[in-house]
Amino acid sequence: MKGRVRHPIITLSTDFGLVDSYVAQMKGAILAACPVATIVDVTHAIARHDAVGGAFAVERALAAFPRGTVHVVVVDPGVGTTRRLLLVKVRGQTVLCPDNGLITWAWRRFPHAAAYELTWRPRNPSATFHGRDILAPVAAAIANGTSTRRFAPRKCDPQLLDLDVAPNDARVGQIVHIDTYGNATTNVPEAALEGVTAVRIGKQRIGLYRTYGDVPLGKALGLIGSSGLLEIAIREGSAADVLRLKVGTPVQLVR
Amino acid sequence: MKGRVRHPIITLSTDFGLVDSYVAQMKGAILAACPVATIVDVTHAIARHDAVGGAFAVERALAAFPRGTVHVVVVDPGVGTTRRLLLVKVRGQTVLCPDNGLITWAWRRFPHAAAYELTWRPRNPSATFHGRDILAPVAAAIANGTSTRRFAPRKCDPQLLDLDVAPNDARVGQIVHIDTYGNATTNVPEAALEGVTAVRIGKQRIGLYRTYGDVPLGKALGLIGSSGLLEIAIREGSAADVLRLKVGTPVQLVR
Amino acid sequence: MKGRVRHPIITLSTDFGLVDSYVAQMKGAILAACPVATIVDVTHAIARHDAVGGAFAVERALAAFPRGTVHVVVVDPGVGTTRRLLLVKVRGQTVLCPDNGLITWAWRRFPHAAAYELTWRPRNPSATFHGRDILAPVAAAIANGTSTRRFAPRKCDPQLLDLDVAPNDARVGQIVHIDTYGNATTNVPEAALEGVTAVRIGKQRIGLYRTYGDVPLGKALGLIGSSGLLEIAIREGSAADVLRLKVGTPVQLVR
Numbered sequence: 001m002k003g004r005v006r007h008p009i010i011t012l013s014t015d016f017g018l019v020d021s022y023v024a025q026m027k028g029a030i031l032a033a034c035p036v037a038t039i040v041d042v043t044h045a046i047a048r049h050d051a052v053g054g055a056f057a058v059e060r061a062l063a064a065f066p067r068g069t070v071h072v073v074v075v076d077p078g079v080g081t082t083r084r085l086l087l088v089k090v091r092g093q094t095v096l097c098p099d100n101g102l103i104t105w106a107w108r109r110f111p112h113a114a115a116y117e118l119t120w121r122p123r124n125p126s127a128t129f130h131g132r133d134i135l136a137p138v139a140a141a142i143a144n145g146t147s148t149r150r151f152a153p154r155k156c157d158p159q160l161l162d163l164d165v166a167p168n169d170a171r172v173g174q175i176v177h178i179d180t181y182g183n184a185t186t187n188v189p190e191a192a193l194e195g196v197t198a199v200r201i202g203k204q205r206i207g208l209y210r211t212y213g214d215v216p217l218g219k220a221l222g223l224i225g226s227s228g229l230l231e232i233a234i235r236e237g238s239a240a241d242v243l244r245l246k247v248g249t250p251v252q253l254v255r
Numbered sequence: 256m257k258g259r260v261r262h263p264i265i266t267l268s269t270d271f272g273l274v275d276s277y278v279a280q281m282k283g284a285i286l287a288a289c290p291v292a293t294i295v296d297v298t299h300a301i302a303r304h305d306a307v308g309g310a311f312a313v314e315r316a317l318a319a320f321p322r323g324t325v326h327v328v329v330v331d332p333g334v335g336t337t338r339r340l341l342l343v344k345v346r347g348q349t350v351l352c353p354d355n356g357l358i359t360w361a362w363r364r365f366p367h368a369a370a371y372e373l374t375w376r377p378r379n380p381s382a383t384f385h386g387r388d389i390l391a392p393v394a395a396a397i398a399n400g401t402s403t404r405r406f407a408p409r410k411c412d413p414q415l416l417d418l419d420v421a422p423n424d425a426r427v428g429q430i431v432h433i434d435t436y437g438n439a440t441t442n443v444p445e446a447a448l449e450g451v452t453a454v455r456i457g458k459q460r461i462g463l464y465r466t467y468g469d470v471p472l473g474k475a476l477g478l479i480g481s482s483g484l485l486e487i488a489i490r491e492g493s494a495a496d497v498l499r500l501k502v503g504t505p506v507q508l509v510r
Numbered sequence: 511m512k513g514r515v516r517h518p519i520i521t522l523s524t525d526f527g528l529v530d531s532y533v534a535q536m537k538g539a540i541l542a543a544c545p546v547a548t549i550v551d552v553t554h555a556i557a558r559h560d561a562v563g564g565a566f567a568v569e570r571a572l573a574a575f576p577r578g579t580v581h582v583v584v585v586d587p588g589v590g591t592t593r594r595l596l597l598v599k600v601r602g603q604t605v606l607c608p609d610n611g612l613i614t615w616a617w618r619r620f621p622h623a624a625a626y627e628l629t630w631r632p633r634n635p636s637a638t639f640h641g642r643d644i645l646a647p648v649a650a651a652i653a654n655g656t657s658t659r660r661f662a663p664r665k666c667d668p669q670l671l672d673l674d675v676a677p678n679d680a681r682v683g684q685i686v687h688i689d690t691y692g693n694a695t696t697n698v699p700e701a702a703l704e705g706v707t708a709v710r711i712g713k714q715r716i717g718l719y720r721t722y723g724d725v726p727l728g729k730a731l732g733l734i735g736s737s738g739l740l741e742i743a744i745r746e747g748s749a750a751d752v753l754r755l756k757v758g759t760p761v762q763l764v765r
Binding site: 261262264266268273293295296297298299300312315316318319320321324434435436465466467468469478479480481486491 | 526527528529530531532533534535537538539541542545546549558559587588589590591636637638639642643
């Protein structure tokens with residue numbers, strides 16, 4: 001990222017919930033240093049310490065926001081220990097997060113990502129809230145146009161979770177995310193569905209359609225969801241509940 | 256709306272919840288096209304597919320925001336089918352929503368509303384997320400000053416729910432909304448309360464007062480709520496729980 | 511505060527929840543009068559009518575935000591009665607709230623606070639929503655640079671809850687807040703921990719450490735939390751659940 005973005009955007013994804021003021025404390029730290037930032041909440045309801053859920057949220061945010069956006073992701077059970085912090089450049093955007101696998105899903109889905117160790121520290125950070133004391137001021141500085149090199153001079157290999165996009169000739173994929181409605185997103189991209197006529201989960205055979213309205217109420221279907229991945233859904237129902245789907249559940253691709 | 260609003264406001268009302276990143280994906284699409292927009296969440300906790308609840312939220316938003324505001328409302332079980340999308344002009348503001356009754360309550364309470372069929376489509380919308388792929392970019396374009404005619408050239412009659420404001424000589428109204436506190440808003444405007452001395456719900460007679468503090472703790476009262484409508488409440492208690500109120504419950508007006 | 515802050519920030523802390531549109535109605539009232547304001551939600555999940563929880567939230571917001579910020583706090587069971595409204599100046603920032611103890615914790619922790627009775631009223635405020643009808647427009651006017659004297663000319667003594675910071679030689683403190691993770695913040699500042707080797711809660715002795723990672727999974731610890739106060743936690747567990755902590759629970763300081 002060169003120079004200053006005129007209307008910088010900073011997004012936040014955490015497992016802090018919305019009951020406490022932790023999210024607002026991060027926003028105060030950001031706005032104190034970058035008053036013109038537009039701050040957007042991606043989610044603060046990542047399950048506590050759930051790096052897989054956090055990895056899915058940050059990938060979705062990267063797909064949705066324009067170049068120059070800075071994404072701060074805090075799911076950080078290792079705060080205050082020697083775990084590294086990361087600065088990752090991908091899609092012309094920047095991600096700041098602990099190095100515990102949160103970057104995995106973005107790393108798998110987008111090309112040309114580069115990770116750097118975020119070594120900058122303020123004088124007196126708290127031992128328990130690096131989101132506010134380290135990541136927020138770095139995000140604000142980047143939004144202000146400061147070179148990322150100042151904060152993260154060295155390239156590094158990020159930690160990655162055992163989670164990947166299914167290859168084009170895959171015979172089986174898996175559920176990687178379940179949303180509020182009970183729709184289940186898989187790791188199977190549209191390209192891997194060529195020649196696939198249906199999917200099978202356990203003993204259940206599920207047909208592929210274009211949208212929810214293509215099947216009767218209560219019927220299960222597979223479709224390309226808004227993430228560009230195969231999604232398992234039930235029209236006006238919860239696929240997760242009815243089909244007992246979890247993150248990790250295998251999905252057979254019937255060719 | 257003529258010309259460009261200098262600090263455009265876009266509000267969002269959905270049934271998406273705050274766990275997933277769907278709301279943020281809409282914000283990313285808006286900010287990519289209109290970086291100066293101020294985006295305000297009205298609510299993302301409309302009950303899934305509840306058009307009545309959505310209709311109440313959008314009316315409240317229209318009453319609260321200034322001219323030029325664009326309101327995006329997404330409660331959309333018919334996404335991807337042939338259901339229409341609407342662009343509605345009312346109170347100098349614009350509402351974008353599916354044509355499934357969401358505009359009803361605003362249509363009943365505010366004069367001079369005009370509805371148009373929103374026919375604009377992007378090249379490759381997803382089949383399941385028109386809030387992000389159609390409504391968000393249209394909202395951003397209107398916030399940028401683009402004429403609404405480009406997106407919605409033809410007037411139309413919107414679908415309306417069986418829900419209306421009680422007339423001035425009404426003998427009975429009904430509950431139209433129950434809030435977090437258990438306060439129940441009716442469809443009875445202040446004008447229809449002239450000569451009314453009390454209300455009756457089932458066998459219970461409830462007196463009318465100015466504010467909660469006018470009755471002892473735990474006592475039921477009727478009052479003009481902040482929406483300008485008769486509200487049934489219990490001081491520091493839940494009227495909905497104690498009086499078993501639901502959306503649709505009839506309220507007798509005792510003259 | 512003299513003159514106009516260029517990018518004014520207004521924060522909101524309420525017990526309104528996020529289901530209804532009440533928070534958005536306040537934002538509409540603010541943006542109608544001050545379109546350039548950046549509005550930040552601190553929390554809307556203060557327990558209904560919980561002044562202690564509200565007092566903790568506003569102190570955390572004051573610590574996190576820059577000079578010139580206006581904080582609106584609405585936990586207001588007495589709305590519409592004769593209870594006073596307050597305008598408090600502290601840390602170069604302004605707090606607007608009902609005079610029911612909400613300012614207590616900020617008053618105890620920060621020096622040089624000054625309270626004024628907020629006597630300004632609009633022509634036709636509702637009887638039940640002074641957050642929207644009085645506090646929001648006053649916040650917007652202050653954000654626009656209007657002198658606070660116009661709204662609150664007279665100094666006054668605010669109502670304060672029975673809640674204070676433990677003195678430096680304290681032998682016992684108490685829990686003042688429990689967060690989403692079950693971490694319990696006490697009223698014991700770092701200065702009062704000199705010579706303290708451990709704390710005792712009931713029969714349980716708990717050692718003091720720097721951060722969560724300094725103890726094994728599931729073990730209880732005391733540490734200086736991100737608020738600068740002694741916090742009782744369990745690594746990757748809930749101290750509140752396991753140790754049965756509540757707001758008010760005494761914590762012995764072992765010297």
